[in-house]
Amino acid sequence: MPHGYPDWAYVVFPFEGAVFNIEGNVDANITNTEIDVHVTNSELVIRPAEDVTFTIEPAAGVTFDIQGNVDATIVGTASVSIDNATITVDVATIKEKASETGNVYTENTFISATAGDEEIKTMLETATDEPLYVEMLTACVVDTTGVTTENMAKLWFEITAYDKYDTPIWRVYAHLNHFPVNFDPALKVPKNGYIKVRFHNGDSVDHTVAFSVIFRY
Secondary structure (H helix, E strand, C coil), rough: CCCCCCEECCCHCCCCCCCCCCCCCCCCCCCCCCCCCCCCCCCCCCCCCCCCCCCCCCCCCCCCCCCHHHHHHCCCCCCCCCCCCCCCCCCCCCHHHHHHHCCEEEEEEEEECCCCEEEEEEEECCCCCCCEEEEEEEEEECCCCCCCCHHHHEEEEEEEEECCCCEEEEEEEEEECCEEEEEEEEECCCCCCCCEEEEEEECCCCEEEEEEEEECC
């Protein structure tokens, strides 16, 4: 800065379509200055070359404030290291979010099978106008005979999900004493699909069970 002149200010008014290219080793030091950048009706794209590292080393007390509705997408593998910091995160899982918005539902049925026999029920046929996700399965004996703890293992289930072409896409097995069965991640049933519940009664008496599917969209 020439002697005797006030502090200079460089103001750049580029023409529309102007491109700034900065090449070589450049150091930019900004001290005691407020930078106010507004991006309006525009897309700001940063395309670093391979192996470029962005390092931000804020002084103590610096606050990063992001306001408004922001979408952040990370494609590929990202490694994030956070040391000596306190972070507040919305930790609600997708299941909790679904519950908050009222997108968790149940479907129930009764299945009866004579001693030594089996019975099959189809479920979710009317619920799959769009894909859904099974979160939990549960069952209990509801007949007057009841079942002892020892005989619970004689009552078991084969649950199979099908797509709209009647092709099986997943299958799980469980004894009565395994319920409730929770899935994390949830199991998808595609649009216009359904599930079939096969109840095997290996006990010496007839049984009726109530079977429930808890699912979300």
